[in-house]
Amino acid sequence: MHPWGKWGRSFVEYGVAAARAxxxxxxxxxxxxxYVAGADxxxxxxxxxxxGATFAQxxxxxxxxISSSYAACASGAAALSNARAQILAGLCDxxxxxxxxxxxxxxxxxxxxxxxDDPDWLRFHLLGATNPTYFALYARRRMDRYGAxxxxxxxxxxxxxxxxxxxxxxxxxKEVTIEEVLASPMVADxxxxxxxxxxxxxxxxxxxxxxxxxxxxxxxxxxxxGRPLVTVAAVATVSPAYPNTVIxxxxxxxxxAAVVPASPVGPFRASIAAAAYEEAGVGPEDVxxxxxxxxxxxxxxxxxxxxxxxxxxxxxxLLRDGTTTLGGRVPVxxxxxxxxxxxxxxxxxxxxxxxxxxxxxxxxxxxxxxxARVAVTANQGLFGHGSSVVLTR
Amino acid sequence: MAxxxxxxxxxxxxxxxxxxxxxxxxxxxxxxxxxxxxxxxxPNPACEGTxxxxxPLSRRGRIxxxxxARYAPPPPYVAGDPYVPFSLAAxxxxxxxxxxxxxxxGGVTVDDVAVGDxxxxxxxxxxxxxEHEYLVWKWRPVGGEGRSAR
Numbered sequence: 001m002h003p004w005g006k007w008g009r010s011f012v013e014y015g016v017a018a019a020r021a022x023x024x025x026x027x028x029x030x031x032x033x034x035y036v037a038g039a040d041x042x043x044x045x046x047x048x049x050x051x052g053a054t055f056a057q058x059x060x061x062x063x064x065x066i067s068s069s070y071a072a073c074a075s076g077a078a079a080l081s082n083a084r085a086q087i088l089a090g091l092c093d094x095x096x097x098x099x100x101x102x103x104x105x106x107x108x109x110x111x112x113x114x115x116x117d118d119p120d121w122l123r124f125h126l127l128g129a130t131n132p133t134y135f136a137l138y139a140r141r142r143m144d145r146y147g148a149x150x151x152x153x154x155x156x157x158x159x160x161x162x163x164x165x166x167x168x169x170x171x172x173x174k175e176v177t178i179e180e181v182l183a184s185p186m187v188a189d190x191x192x193x194x195x196x197x198x199x200x201x202x203x204x205x206x207x208x209x210x211x212x213x214x215x216x217x218x219x220x221x222x223x224x225x226g227r228p229l230v231t232v233a234a235v236a237t238v239s240p241a242y243p244n245t246v247i248x249x250x251x252x253x254x255x256x257a258a259v260v261p262a263s264p265v266g267p268f269r270a271s272i273a274a275a276a277y278e279e280a281g282v283g284p285e286d287v288x289x290x291x292x293x294x295x296x297x298x299x300x301x302x303x304x305x306x307x308x309x310x311x312x313x314x315x316x317x318l319l320r321d322g323t324t325t326l327g328g329r330v331p332v333x334x335x336x337x338x339x340x341x342x343x344x345x346x347x348x349x350x351x352x353x354x355x356x357x358x359x360x361x362x363x364x365x366x367x368x369x370x371x372a373r374v375a376v377t378a379n380q381g382l383f384g385h386g387s388s389v390v391l392t393r
Numbered sequence: 394m395a396x397x398x399x400x401x402x403x404x405x406x407x408x409x410x411x412x413x414x415x416x417x418x419x420x421x422x423x424x425x426x427x428x429x430x431x432x433x434x435x436p437n438p439a440c441e442g443t444x445x446x447x448x449p450l451s452r453r454g455r456i457x458x459x460x461x462a463r464y465a466p467p468p469p470y471v472a473g474d475p476y477v478p479f480s481l482a483a484x485x486x487x488x489x490x491x492x493x494x495x496x497x498x499g500g501v502t503v504d505d506v507a508v509g510d511x512x513x514x515x516x517x518x519x520x521x522x523x524e525h526e527y528l529v530w531k532w533r534p535v536g537g538e539g540r541s542a543r
Contacts, residue, residue: 109467126401126529127496128466136460137483144508188460189503242438247483247492256426257490260437
């Protein structure tokens with residue numbers, strides 16, 4: 001990974017730095033890579049739309065096959081899924097997955113120009129509905145339905161800030177108190193400034209190989225010799241099943257349940273991890289740690305339920321009793337999460353995988369989950385995108 | 394001279410001053426609803442309908458959730474100077490069984506509403522320039538109807 005921050009340099013630099021770090025970690029040379037899967041950024045011109053090619057060219061053309069994926073916040077997982085499918089199909093042995101972004105300051109605004117046929121443009125123009133608007137709707141709903149409090153939301157931030165303290169890739173490494181969170185300015189009631197994830201520059205990469213290749217390679221004399229084998233047991237990139245009855249960015253309305261009363265797979269967010277568990281053949285009871293998309297402090301609590309750590313309405317209890325804190329039964333966001341990173345869109349889902357790998361190998365210095373065997377990630381983005389990755393040791 | 398009042402977007406709501414409505418799409422084959430209108434295909438995966446009728450949606454609903462915007466949203470939102478914060482509500486329409494997002498009318502704060510409150514649709518000013526007032530739909534709390542069981 002390249003550390004998250006507001007560096008103001010080209011996304012290509014972060015991506016290449018992350019790629020070189022991943023290759024060094026794997027004990028492989030760039031020329032060993034058969035396939036490059038880039039995760040796209042849409043705020044950096046044409047090179048961002050063809051991220052796979054951009055990174056391959058920056059690393060030096062080798063003839064490797066390339067792909068570029070865009071799936072909003074799930075772009076990194078889409079790239080991972082592409083690379084994995086190539087490997088599982090027997091088309092290649094070693095793939096490099098890279099995502100990186102350079103971001104503007106402040107609220108994410110839509111891509112420029114007057115675009116009256118683009119719902120993302122229109123929701124800003126007609127409603128002034130920013131991303132925090134949607135996060136806040138979910139947060140208020142939790143308060144109303146389950147009795148979540150301002151203090152619960154603040155406690156998520158306090159926990160994640162503590163988790164991220166020792167993470168060298170995190171942008172914010174500073175402890176905060178509940179009082180400081182509650183004293184930060186209200187942005188979108190009930191969410192305050194310190195509870196809403198920032199936009200960041202950053203880059204993340206993973207080297208993925210077939211299991212056979214990995215076994216041989218880890219048994220060999222290279223830099224990775226003797227390392228534990230971490231397996232990607234599932235990559236779920238499912239879309240919603242009609243009707244999606246939760247209002248989501250950038251939509252003006254939900255689907256209508258007038259004719260089809262309920263989705264066959266339930267609410268979208270919960271269906272993402274459910275698909276990953278099914279593919280991996282594990283369940284939430286097997287999970288040692290989770291990296292979830294805490295776009296807001298309150299949203300992390302929704303994820304506890306959506307990835308099956310507890311029943312609906314019980315997330316606050318899990319938080320309050322320390323279950324999801326480092327040292328608890330199933331720490332959530334041991335990396336510090338988006339709370340400590342901010343969001344570098346195409347890199348973020350890959351960063352969740354990087355953290356999971358370090359945790360499963362026992363290399364997450366200062367934030368290690370003891371005896372971690374199974375990690376799950378969860379993420380969601382605009383336009384029906386989401387992802388969940390299960391990794392096992 | 395009075396400014397001309399025009400919709401900020403065409404075809405998404407009626408501007409009938411007394412009883413404005415949102416305009417949704419309704420599939421003539423299966424009856425499913427969608428908002429905004431303008432799509433070509435019925436969103437129901439079990440239906441291949443392409444004849445979507447423009448229909449008025451329920452004028453009243455109940456608040457599913459709500460929030461506000463304490464800081465000016467970035468363009469293309471046209472923020473006044475000085476910026477005046479506004480509130481938003483996601484509103485459940487009973488007949489259509491869907492939730493539609495909109496601003497709450499000016500002056501309504503998050504302290505004035507709760508999940509389950511009844512609201513009705515109005516058409517109100519979104520922003521203006523020298524010649525025009527641009528209109529959009531907003532939700533207005535309906536006093537006296539109380540809160541739904543939830």
